[in-house]
Amino acid sequence: MNKVYFIATDKLSFLVERLRDNYTVFSPAAKPQNYTKEVDYSFQKTAAKDTLLFNPYRCVEPLKSFFTLAKEKAADYFACEDNLKDLGQVIIFGVKSCDIQAHRIQDFVFLEGAAEESLYRARRENTILISSDCTAFKEVCFCLSMDVLPHPTTGFDMNLSPLNDGFLAEIGSEKGQELVNNYPEYFAVAKDTQIAARLAKRNNLIERLKRELAPKNIPPTSIQQRLIKEGFSLDTWSQFMQTCVECGGCNLICDTCHCFLLEDRKSAGVNEKVKMWDSCLYANYARVAGGANPNKMRAQRLRFRFTKKFDFFFEHLKIPGCCGCGRCIEVCPGKIDIREVLKDLAKKLNLAQ
Amino acid sequence: MKNIYKPIEGVLENIITESSKIKTFVIRPKERFDFKCGQFIELTLPGIGEAPFTPSSDPAVKEKIDVTIMNAGKVTSLLHNSPKNISLGIRGPYGKGYPLHKFEGKDVLIVGGGVGLAPLRALLFGLFADINKYNKIVFRYGARTAQDIIYKDQIPVWAAKERVDWLTTVDVGDPSWTGHVGLITTVLNDLPIDMKKAVAIVCGPPIMMKFVTLKLLDLGFAPADIYLSMEKSMSCGLGKCGHCRIGKFYICKDGPVFTYEELKDTHDIWD
Structure with missing residues (x-):
């Protein structure tokens, strides 16, 4: 106590x-x-x-x-002491x-x-x-x-x-x-x-x-991982993506989203690595040199966000990668509601309560 | 405390042209740098960007690292046009390499496609260091055309080694090429291996890995005996930046070498 x-x-x-x-x-x-x-x-x-x-x-x-921070210096190069x-x-x-x-x-x-x-x-x-x-x-x-x-x-x-x-x-x-x-x-x-x-x-x-x-009627944590696994091929992803403008707001305001991009830049003649928040809803998030992109389709990107939250984190931490704060709902100009996505999956899989 | 994003310095000592789109960059690290075959590094072009590559040199050689790179994107095209003796940044090594101990006493089938031969060269050096531990090495290498074959001078040397059975095939033949013509999957029939004690290692473009894996399963390889070198958009190298995730795995941290057994229930692995 x-x-x-x-x-x-x-x-x-x-x-x-x-x-x-x-x-x-x-x-x-x-x-x-x-x-x-x-x-x-x-x-x-x-x-x-x-x-x-x-x-x-x-x-x-x-x-x-x-x-x-949304964007900040992550490292200096080589033997140079980090400042x-x-x-x-x-x-x-x-x-x-x-x-x-x-x-x-x-x-x-x-x-x-x-x-x-x-x-x-x-x-x-x-x-x-x-x-x-x-x-x-x-x-x-x-x-x-x-x-x-x-x-x-x-x-x-x-x-x-x-x-x-x-x-x-x-x-x-x-x-x-x-x-x-x-x-x-x-x-x-x-x-x-x-x-x-x-x-x-x-x-x-x-x-x-x-x-x-x-x-x-938000699906409980006990079935969320199942919803994502079994709902992988449902049309939920493309339906909800119809209004996405790919602003990345949901990722950036999300308290659990952690993805970032490392960039190199020259600032006042000194090279440095810069780290900035990234969004898996952006088209180039998973693109590799040569152009291959496992998340080429918009629906794949929405699904990627959900598999991370409701499959990956259940797998590794036994908790959902969502804390229920609702920030992503408020920020979304396309009115994509994480609760509604889960509900739609549950409905289509006949798992609704 | 160590900053995980800070690269160490390496000097670009030499650039070897392998084909019209592929060059090998010989880098001398200024600090000690160890890697195991199959592990990858993040190579920084100062002030421009960094990209993941698996070294192609012998892991036992400490004073230099070879990285064989295809001209495919922003960083690689600038590297291809870069002069010698510039400084490059190296981070890593990242991920798990090839579990060589699991190949001991086995017939080791290695199937490489295109620039996928690069990481396999490091593996070959690793295997050659203790060649008697392995029953035999059966190598099948596919390139698009004869002009796209890399390590042209070295392949005959490896092919002539004891316990090595090598075949190179090209997708499209031409008058200069007297060897086998056909997709890599056409040279996987009647392999001189004992299926009961064999492992397969596959590295190449995703589409090639997919069809080779299907072929190997067809031949009777167990999913746990097929080792795949996966590649996604690895950035941090440590399972933090999120980019290279497939299903519950990060390619950078949990791979880049996976058995097909580990990945077979994961969606979209070949995309």
Whole structure:
């Protein structure tokens, strides 16, 4: 059982003010209302006297954007020492459970396997993740369908659960505990009544989200891999691709998508390798020299995205490569909805619930 | 900590023209660089780009690496037109090479097509180093025309070696060619091998690999005894960038050498 503390609302503001002396602090800021009339939140660098805003659901940007930048220098050549900028210590508030789940996948990609990426490792170590429970959800949210709860249970350094007069702060790592040890004056030991209140709030939201998702009939994780394997040759892929404009938005905003391209360039007379996010929906993603392209057809590219999410990651990590954050649904100008794709496969395979 | 994207420096010492579209680039790495036959490297043309290649030289030779390259895209065409003595970047080696120990005591059938002979040359050197461990090496090499045959001076030397049975075929004959004419699949009948203890290694263009594999299955080879050198758009080399994935595998990390047994349930492997 993780340690749980209580921090009053005003004390949290003081704490953030103090943290800014030693860390770059990012926290959610409300964006102007979007077309869905929902308030969107965006990770912003907190400035002096900023009030810490609690985001009831996830931010617009994927958490991955703190660990792999959309485009950045990846290496110098040859014996030349890598000249990486001083990363500094970073604290991110407002991380949600879906982001944490997606982070497991990013960690798996960049820290495990054949080798570890040093830049990712450095950023990971220099960053403290302060997550928080969701207290509401967006129309596109479907974390429960991916077996992700709307509050994180692991993978955070500290998790905040809002109560009436403050927050419960659950410690998830040594980094989180150090934060309490370094600033003990702001934290009190949590009372059992407060922990019971947290549980009630959590269960209440889960029930509300379940009721919201029930009529949507999103295929459960238990059959998702089967849908992709057995639905490989269905016309679902070409049907849903009809409205794709190949912008790559779904990949770029996806918190679990990790594909990147390495490029070489000469900058101020010095050669360097540059790494940038890539999208499997782009026509040239899998093309090889000479022109052969295993994903020549648009439908193949959509299927490639889904086999990665719902076959590859089930195979290697036993979880789907989707955290149910719904960012790809919001961003798609072609209105391609990942939930609808899964539902269509289930319907055509007679596996619908 | 080691930066996995940083190439080491190699000097392009020599360029050997093999055919109108294929050249061998002899690179002297400035740091120690070891590879096993079948593993691949990422070769950087500074400031321009990088591409994956399997070295074609003897893995036991440490001071230089040969990379035999067809002029097929941006990086390769610039390499083909590049002068000697420039610096190139090398990353790797990546992936798993040929499991030579599994070939011991066996009849080793090697089927190569076109520039696919390049990685197979490294394999040959690996096999020749311990030739007595293998029962025999039966090599079938196909090129489009006689002009497209690479390693022209070396093939007769290899073919004359003890335990080696070599046949070269061309798809389209011409008056200069006195050898066999016909697609590679036409020279796979009546092979001098004992099917009960044989393995097959196939490397070439996807369409050739597909039909050779089907032919070998037809001949009675078990899927687990057919070794394929797969090629996709490998970029990072470490299973991170995503590009070379087929099904649950990354070609770069889980391959590039696979048995057909491993791949037979994966879709679209020949595309």
